[in-house]
Amino acid sequence: MTQPTAAMIVIGDEVLSGRTRDANSWVLAKDLTAIGVALREARVIADDHAQIVATVRELSGKYDHVFTSGGIGPTHDDITADAVADAFGAPIDIRPDARAILEAYYELGALNDARLRMARIPDGASLILNPVSQAPGFKLGNVHVMAGVPAIFAAMLASVTPTLQGGLMTLSHAIRVALPEGELAAPLGAVAAAHPGVGIGSYPFYRGGLGSTLVARSTDRAALAVAVQAIRDMCAVLGTTDLQETPPD
Amino acid sequence: MTQPTAAMIVIGDEVLSGRTRDANSWVLAKDLTAIGVALREARVIADDHAQIVATVRELSGKYDHVFTSGGIGPTHDDITADAVADAFGAPIDIRPDARAILEAYYELGALNDARLRMARIPDGASLILNPVSQAPGFKLGNVHVMAGVPAIFAAMLASVTPTLQGGLMTLSHAIRVALPEGELAAPLGAVAAAHPGVGIGSYPFYRGGLGSTLVARSTDRAALAVAVQAIRDMCAVLGTTDLQETPPD
Numbered sequence: 001m002t003q004p005t006a007a008m009i010v011i012g013d014e015v016l017s018g019r020t021r022d023a024n025s026w027v028l029a030k031d032l033t034a035i036g037v038a039l040r041e042a043r044v045i046a047d048d049h050a051q052i053v054a055t056v057r058e059l060s061g062k063y064d065h066v067f068t069s070g071g072i073g074p075t076h077d078d079i080t081a082d083a084v085a086d087a088f089g090a091p092i093d094i095r096p097d098a099r100a101i102l103e104a105y106y107e108l109g110a111l112n113d114a115r116l117r118m119a120r121i122p123d124g125a126s127l128i129l130n131p132v133s134q135a136p137g138f139k140l141g142n143v144h145v146m147a148g149v150p151a152i153f154a155a156m157l158a159s160v161t162p163t164l165q166g167g168l169m170t171l172s173h174a175i176r177v178a179l180p181e182g183e184l185a186a187p188l189g190a191v192a193a194a195h196p197g198v199g200i201g202s203y204p205f206y207r208g209g210l211g212s213t214l215v216a217r218s219t220d221r222a223a224l225a226v227a228v229q230a231i232r233d234m235c236a237v238l239g240t241t242d243l244q245e246t247p248p249d
Numbered sequence: 250m251t252q253p254t255a256a257m258i259v260i261g262d263e264v265l266s267g268r269t270r271d272a273n274s275w276v277l278a279k280d281l282t283a284i285g286v287a288l289r290e291a292r293v294i295a296d297d298h299a300q301i302v303a304t305v306r307e308l309s310g311k312y313d314h315v316f317t318s319g320g321i322g323p324t325h326d327d328i329t330a331d332a333v334a335d336a337f338g339a340p341i342d343i344r345p346d347a348r349a350i351l352e353a354y355y356e357l358g359a360l361n362d363a364r365l366r367m368a369r370i371p372d373g374a375s376l377i378l379n380p381v382s383q384a385p386g387f388k389l390g391n392v393h394v395m396a397g398v399p400a401i402f403a404a405m406l407a408s409v410t411p412t413l414q415g416g417l418m419t420l421s422h423a424i425r426v427a428l429p430e431g432e433l434a435a436p437l438g439a440v441a442a443a444h445p446g447v448g449i450g451s452y453p454f455y456r457g458g459l460g461s462t463l464v465a466r467s468t469d470r471a472a473l474a475v476a477v478q479a480i481r482d483m484c485a486v487l488g489t490t491d492l493q494e495t496p497p498d
Binding site for chain 2: 076186
C-alpha cells in the first residue's frame with residue numbers, strides 16, 4: 001500500500017490579482033492528509049481557457065486525483081466546465097440530471113438561461129452535489145470540478161473524500177523547542193540522515209521567544225517513534241528537555 | 250507599454266500537508282498588482298530538489314519575474330538555494346558578502362557551520378537583504394529567492410518591488426449590488442462582450458443577503474469608466490440603483 005497522489009488547481013483572476021485570498025487549497029491539503037492522499041502540488045491560474053485546458057491535461061496525467069476550485073457559476077467568466085470538458089475532448093451541454101436539480105431548487109421562472117449554464121456537464125462526468133446552493137460540480141476522469149466559494153467548496157469536498165481510495169496515513173509528530181534553528185541544525189541533520197524513512201522538517205518560530213518546531217512525518221508508526229526519540233535525545237544533549245509535543249492522533 | 254509578467258513558487262512540504270497556510274502568495278499578488286506587474290500563476294511544491302529545479306526552469310523561462318518563498322534557512326530541509334543554483338547551472342558556495350552580514354549579526358562563536366549554510370549564494374546572484382534576521386535571499390537571473398517566514402518574506406519583498414520595472418497599472422473598480430448572479434449574468438455577459446478591453450469578473454456574496462460583487466479591471470482608465478457606467482446602467486434596468494462602489498485609487 002502506498003499513497004495516492006493529488007494536485008489542486010485554483011482558477012481565478014481574483015486570486016492572482018490579490019483581491020481574494022485562496023482558502024480552498026489549505027482545506028484540501030488538510031482533508032487529503034487526513035485520508036492518506038498526498039497533495040503534491042497546488043497551482044493558481046487565471047480565468048483563461050487555454051491555461052485551464054493545459055493545466056488540467058498536465059496534472060491529470062501526472063497525479064491520481066486533481067481538484068479544481070472556481071469558475072462554475074452562471075456568469076460569463078465561469079469557464080471552467082467547458083475548459084475541463086475540452087481538456088478531455090468530451091462534449092458538454094445542459095444535462096437532464098443537473099437540470100432537474102436546478103429546477104427543483106429555483107422558483108418557477110427563475111431558472112433562466114444563465115442559471116441553466118450551471119447544468120452544463122460533460123458527457124461521462126458524474127455529479128458532485130452542492131448542499132449549499134444546489135448547482136453541482138462534477139467529476140470527469142480523475143478531475144473533481146468544484147466551486148470557488150469556500151463554504152461550497154468545503155461542502156462538495158466533504159462528499160468527495162469518502163469516495164476516494166485513501167492510502168497509508170502520514171503520521172505527524174511535532175516537537176516545539178526553545179532552541180533557534182541554527183543551534184540544532186547540525187545534529188538534526190544527522191538525525192534526519194539516520195532515519196531516511198521519516199521526513200523531518202524544521203520551522204522557526206518567533207512568538208514567545210525564538211525557537212523551532214520540529215516535525216517528523218512518516219507512514220511507519222514504529223519508525224516515527226524511533227526518530228522522535230532521537231530528536232528528544234538530541235534536545236537533551238543540547239541542554240533542553242522542555243519540549244511541547246503534539247503526537248499523531 | 251505593457252505589463253511584465255510574474256510567477257510565484259511556494260516551496261514547502263508543510264504547506265502541502267496543510268500544516269501551514271501559505272500567506273506569501275497573497276502578499277505578492279497584491280504588491281505586484283500595485284506596481285503593474287501581472288502575476289500569471291502561483292505554485293506550491295514540495296521540498297524536493299528535482300521538483301524545485303524543474304519548476305524554476307519552466308517558470309523562469311516563461312515569465313519576466315519569478316519569486317520563491319521557503320527553504321533558505323540553516324537546517325537540512327532548506328534546499329532551495331542549491332536547487333535554484335542547479336536550475337541555472339550556477340556554482341554555489343559560501344560567499345564573502347553574505348558571510349560578512351552573518352558575522353556582523355551573530356555573537357562571536359555563534360556563527361556555526363549550519364548558520365553559514367545561509368551564506369551559500371550562487372555565483373552571479375545579487376543579495377536580497379533581510380532586515381528581520383539578516384540571512385539574505387538572492388536574485389539569480391530573473392528568480393528572486395526569499396524566505397518562507399511571512400514577516401521576512403514581506404520585508405524582503407518590500408526591498409525588491411522598487412527594483413522592478415513596473416508596467417501599466419491594472420485599475421480595478423468594484424460594484425457591490427444586491428442582485429444574485431443568476432439574475433444579472435445575461436446582461437453582464439453582454440456588457441463584457443461589448444467592452445473587450447475591460448476584464449469583468451463576478452463574485453457572489455452571501456453575507457448581508459445574497460448579491461454579487463462585479464469587478465471591472467483595465468489598464469485603460471477611460472475604457473474602464475465607460476464599462477463601469479454600462480454596469481451601472483445595467484443594474485438600473487434590473488431595478489437596482491443601490492450600488493456600493495469601490496473605484497480605483
